[in-house]
Amino acid sequence: MRMIRNPVPWPDGATCAVAFTWDVDAESVLQIDHPETAHRRIFSLSAMRYGPEISVPRICDIFAEFGHKSTFYVPTWVAERYPAAMERMVGDGHEIGHHGYLHESPNLQSPEDEAYWFQRAHEGLEAITGQKIVGYRAPSFDVSPVTQSLLNDAGYLYDSSLMGDDVPYVMRENGRELIEIPATIIHDDWPHCSHNWDLGATNQISTPSRAKELYLSEFDAVCDDGGLWVGVWHPWISGRPARARMMIEMIEYMEKRAKCWFAPLKDIAAHIAKITADGSWTPNVHEMPYHAGKLAEWDKSTWRPAAGKVAATGD
Numbered sequence: 001m002r003m004i005r006n007p008v009p010w011p012d013g014a015t016c017a018v019a020f021t022w023d024v025d026a027e028s029v030l031q032i033d034h035p036e037t038a039h040r041r042i043f044s045l046s047a048m049r050y051g052p053e054i055s056v057p058r059i060c061d062i063f064a065e066f067g068h069k070s071t072f073y074v075p076t077w078v079a080e081r082y083p084a085a086m087e088r089m090v091g092d093g094h095e096i097g098h099h100g101y102l103h104e105s106p107n108l109q110s111p112e113d114e115a116y117w118f119q120r121a122h123e124g125l126e127a128i129t130g131q132k133i134v135g136y137r138a139p140s141f142d143v144s145p146v147t148q149s150l151l152n153d154a155g156y157l158y159d160s161s162l163m164g165d166d167v168p169y170v171m172r173e174n175g176r177e178l179i180e181i182p183a184t185i186i187h188d189d190w191p192h193c194s195h196n197w198d199l200g201a202t203n204q205i206s207t208p209s210r211a212k213e214l215y216l217s218e219f220d221a222v223c224d225d226g227g228l229w230v231g232v233w234h235p236w237i238s239g240r241p242a243r244a245r246m247m248i249e250m251i252e253y254m255e256k257r258a259k260c261w262f263a264p265l266k267d268i269a270a271h272i273a274k275i276t277a278d279g280s281w282t283p284n285v286h287e288m289p290y291h292a293g294k295l296a297e298w299d300k301s302t303w304r305p306a307a308g309k310v311a312a313t314g315d
């Protein structure tokens with residue numbers, strides 16, 4: 001039985017689009033969680049610096065071996081501090097996406113603060129990469145009610161922070177639209193493999209084979225049906241040797257199992273924009289916001305018992 005109700009006609013007859021995307025957070029998450037003491041938490045700093053310094057070259061080597069391009073979301077503070085990693089990712093032709101300035105959560109900020117950090121991150125990332133930045137993933141997926149308007153104002157092509165469908169969809173807000181390329185927490189390595197008490201991540205660490213089983217079970221369910229598989233991985237977690245080897249095994253399996261299109265998310269979004277414009281495919285549209293504010297139902301005075309359901313007469 002087909003799982004995808006509106007399968008996407010991917011390029012060249014591919015039956016699935018695949019993107020192993022990476023959130024290159026380095027120590028930004030630690031700095032946000034512990035701004036006063038992060039500099040003293042040297043063990044965690046070392047573990048997270050491993051991402052851009054050790055994992056990014058390894059990941060780029062693997063992608064180069066397969067001839068794949070993907071997307072790396074980089075907080076601009078990280079981009080400023082790791083020029084060698086940036087040169088490698090950009091030099092290899094990968095897309096760099098906006099991921100906040102210091103991994104600040106948009107929905108924990110005022111609209112004014114969110115706009116400030118968004119713009120600072122955007123301008124800095126374009127200056128460092130020389131790329132036009134068109135893709136966004138909110139730090140910790142924490143999209144706020146004003147994030148879409150910032151992305152629309154800045155001319156972004158897509159967001160990839162949300163999980164409202166199996167395939168790309170459109171968010172329409174105040175007459176403006178933005179493509180959403182959804183992932184799922186099942187494809188995120190954080191719940192399966194992260195373990196760091198400074199970050200409050202004390203999950204039992206999954207074996208690479210167990211994580212791979214979860215990732216591929218989702219892929220198997222959609223790979224013949226015009227589906228989408230987007231991994232949300234972190235270099236300091238999944239760039240370690242055994243997990244990087246697992247990614248190689250996954251790519252080899254995917255290439256054999258289905259006709260896959262491996263692409264950065266900006267290319268996937270551009271394809272969605274094209275087939276939507278020419279009428280060959282129709283995305284689902286989400287009218288935003290989902291809720292204008294706190295639900296009126298929380299006001300107890302608004303409720304009355306339903307007529308005819310209150311009293312039983314007994315016979």
Ligand SMILES: [Zn+2]
Nearest residue numbers: 023025139140
């Ligand atoms: Zn992140």
